[in-house]
Amino acid sequence: MVSSMASKVFKLIAEEARRQKYGLEMIPSENYVSSNVLRALGSILTNKYSEGFPGRRYYGGNEVIDKIENYAQDLAKKLFGVPVALVQSYSGSPANMAITMAVCNPRDIVMGLSLSSGGHLTHGAHLSFSSIFYTAVNYSVGKDWKIDFEELETLAKKHKPKLIWVGTTAYPFKLDYKKFRKIADMVDATLVADISHITGLIIGGVHTSPVPDVDIIMTTTHKTLRGPRGAIILVTERGLARDPEIKAKIERAIIPGIQGGPHNHQTAAIAVSLEEALRPSFKKYAIAVAKNAAVLAKELGTVSETHLILLSLTKYGYGMGYQAQYALEEAGITVNKNTIPGEPASPFYPSGIRLGTPALTSRGMKEEDMVRIAGWIKRVLEEIKGLDLPKKQEERKDFLKEVKEKIHENKNLKQIRKEVEKFAGKFPVPGIQ
Numbered sequence: 001m002v003s004s005m006a007s008k009v010f011k012l013i014a015e016e017a018r019r020q021k022y023g024l025e026m027i028p029s030e031n032y033v034s035s036n037v038l039r040a041l042g043s044i045l046t047n048k049y050s051e052g053f054p055g056r057r058y059y060g061g062n063e064v065i066d067k068i069e070n071y072a073q074d075l076a077k078k079l080f081g082v083p084v085a086l087v088q089s090y091s092g093s094p095a096n097m098a099i100t101m102a103v104c105n106p107r108d109i110v111m112g113l114s115l116s117s118g119g120h121l122t123h124g125a126h127l128s129f130s131s132i133f134y135t136a137v138n139y140s141v142g143k144d145w146k147i148d149f150e151e152l153e154t155l156a157k158k159h160k161p162k163l164i165w166v167g168t169t170a171y172p173f174k175l176d177y178k179k180f181r182k183i184a185d186m187v188d189a190t191l192v193a194d195i196s197h198i199t200g201l202i203i204g205g206v207h208t209s210p211v212p213d214v215d216i217i218m219t220t221t222h223k224t225l226r227g228p229r230g231a232i233i234l235v236t237e238r239g240l241a242r243d244p245e246i247k248a249k250i251e252r253a254i255i256p257g258i259q260g261g262p263h264n265h266q267t268a269a270i271a272v273s274l275e276e277a278l279r280p281s282f283k284k285y286a287i288a289v290a291k292n293a294a295v296l297a298k299e300l301g302t303v304s305e306t307h308l309i310l311l312s313l314t315k316y317g318y319g320m321g322y323q324a325q326y327a328l329e330e331a332g333i334t335v336n337k338n339t340i341p342g343e344p345a346s347p348f349y350p351s352g353i354r355l356g357t358p359a360l361t362s363r364g365m366k367e368e369d370m371v372r373i374a375g376w377i378k379r380v381l382e383e384i385k386g387l388d389l390p391k392k393q394e395e396r397k398d399f400l401k402e403v404k405e406k407i408h409e410n411k412n413l414k415q416i417r418k419e420v421e422k423f424a425g426k427f428p429v430p431g432i433q
């Protein structure tokens, strides 16, 4: 018999399934996994404790789990062309923590792109472990929104970091790993690429691989890779030559350093997604993601060299990020508010939105669909004109509450939502009828 608690959860899952099918999911770090990834994720593998690593477990009964984890590691090594792959980190943030612990001692200097320039929290942001337990120095982007290598070199020479992160979370341009390597070598820093956002593009050959130039790589598995939530840590030949003990150090940082038992259902689902990423069809997917993003960006009056678009809304008014996110959500289009480089409003009430094409492309949407979607986005943004953020900080919270209500009543947005639902509903979503 299904208990009332369980039935409530499944009702809510059905509600979320509807949202995922009839909306346009444009948060660039999200995607739709395949039915087989879902099957592995929902499997009985969740029942097993397996602290340790293949062949070296704390508990008995891990014969099969060892085979699964070894298989996932082998697939990752093959896909990226590296000698070491570890698949146990629960997600991207603990994976980055494990790498930092393996490379640095507490208080050592780590350098990463600032949050406001498109970097990630774990690369040295305020309030993250990476600045609480380590000494964080941030580099940034210049007026052209691209990484300022002159500043990076100056900061590196001044602070002599032990670790330099190259990786982004809201950056629409390609990364030149060779330039980072040159600077890391000047100060003898370990260079770590966090490719979470662009893994799929790297596999598809749309973005250069960091493998020849960096020591360690971290990728989340749930973004452009189209796997379950999780992470993979890779060590390159160069990284092993730099520190032959690095694999053991990262393993120790994962357990007992940070985690307990691995999530075996997650490991199995990662293996399924890696099998899928090794197929020729995945390359086609990655190419389509980037093509779609380029078309969408052009239609919105900007550029993208990757899977994401960072759109400044300054032409619509002051501090319009929240208003745009609310209005787009009302119209069935999910994006996130985001700071833009040189943020003119506030990091808490930013002036831009971040949107991308990985999830839409997984549903089979093509370039002509992007033109249509850009049309809806532009119509939605017209509706927020005049809803500028108050200059006085104390008025902002109440103002946004009122804006949300106003947006909820807006008839034009309701009309756009109808059109969006009709369109989106035609594209299948794996695992959703």
Ligand SMILES: Cc1ncc(COP(=O)(O)O)c(C=O)c1O
Binding pocket: 029, 091, 092, 093, 094, 096, 120, 122, 167, 168, 169, 194, 195, 196, 197, 220, 230
């Ligand atoms: C570049 C980058 N690194 C790490 C992470 C952290 O991943 P998770 O959310 O799985 O902890 C993210 C997630 O947004 C990311 O974009």
